[in-house]
Amino acid sequence: MMIGLTSFKTLWSTAGRALPHNARMRDQPDDELMALIDRVARRDEPALKALYDQTSGKLYGLALRVVRNNGWAEDALQETFLQIWRTAPDYRASLSPPMAWLGLIVRSRSLDLLRRRKAEREHLTDEIDEAMADTLEGNSPNPMDTSLASQQAWALHQCLGRLENRQREVVSLAYLRDLSHGELAQQLKLPLGTVKTWIRRGLDQLRNCMAGFA
């Protein structure tokens, strides 16, 4: 199963790339990113810039998905890179693929920021919920993006792809925004029972599917 996945990934990443050397680079994005993180750990400022150039689009996309506000997402991205600058020496010990490690930092900085902003203006909470409420796009195709994704993320991508669109969206938002069933129902304007059922069925399907990759 893993072999099949790897060759699919290689196929995908080499196909459609005009420049052969570029395609070769894309085959080893993890090695390249890990080398950059190692250099950042040695206080190499140009390496931080190179890491930013390679990953900021992806990480900003994630921050935006969590906080749904350009200014806040930019703040979260900024805090993320300062944290990377300070904690890059800890990266190797995390045993994570580079994008997984970076993604965790972005999500936690984004969630922190969301909590801080909500606490700062408690009276605006409803407004924020309102702004977040427009996200459940009915039957849009799978919008997930696998550029730079680790092998494990590829597996999850395959499995999420088998879920019904709205189900996938609810499962994704539960994690990305750290929302309870109740908060999801409120933000997505769905009945609580529906949210619970979708999450339960979505997780059941994910478990069955991910078992095939383990």
Added chain:
Amino acid sequence: MNLPQHPELLDRLASAYALGTLRGGARRRFEALAREQAPVRAAALIWQSRVASMNELQAPTDPSPAVWTRIHNLVRAESEQVAMAAARTAKVQPAPGGWLRSLALWRGTTAAGALATVLAVVTAVGLRDEMGAQIGELQAQLSAQPQIEYVAVLNDEQASASMLVTFDPKNGRLTLQRVGGYQEAADKSLQLWALPPGAAPRSLGVLSQEKLLQLAADQRDVREVPALAISLEPKGGVPSETGPTGPVLFKGALIQKML
């Protein structure tokens, strides 16, 4: 409950735990089991890592170029701060106890009368070596000593001094000392600007929150600049090209020292 005996239930709880939808008492009970039983903990970690892959699957969007400028400014300010702290600790380190040691030696020579002359010669030679070392040290200190060539006192609107700025061209360093009580909010940064005549303001860097801080600067940045200003900006500052976006808090003339 012996959860590892029920792999399907364990998997279900671990996945809901990782997704974050297992809440309240159920979450606390699961966490307690995970602390006690390694297989439960392992299942939780596996699912945390699987679910976290969601972070890697979001569609990319390019952030505004200003974000990198802010990051760069803050990293710079932090590096300068670290360098300054290192320089401070290096200075405080006690000088080798050369004089004390030779004093003890002198006392020893008086006690041992017969050897006095011989020892005196030896000590004098040692003393000369030490003096040579001290002179070398002094010379090193002198060359490390900043050469202040430009000074500015930046005032706020009430004309009270808020920031003292000196420039040392030899080491390419701007030193800023906060003298007023002003402290920006945690989500704001002060940014220093050169105000060249007939040209747009040019950023000289973003200030960290310390009382005393340094910024790297080239002499070209400050030569023939009649004034400096400090504006209040979003944390990390703004790109030099856009110019100050926030209010100018402090301003003052930059004076070249003649002495």
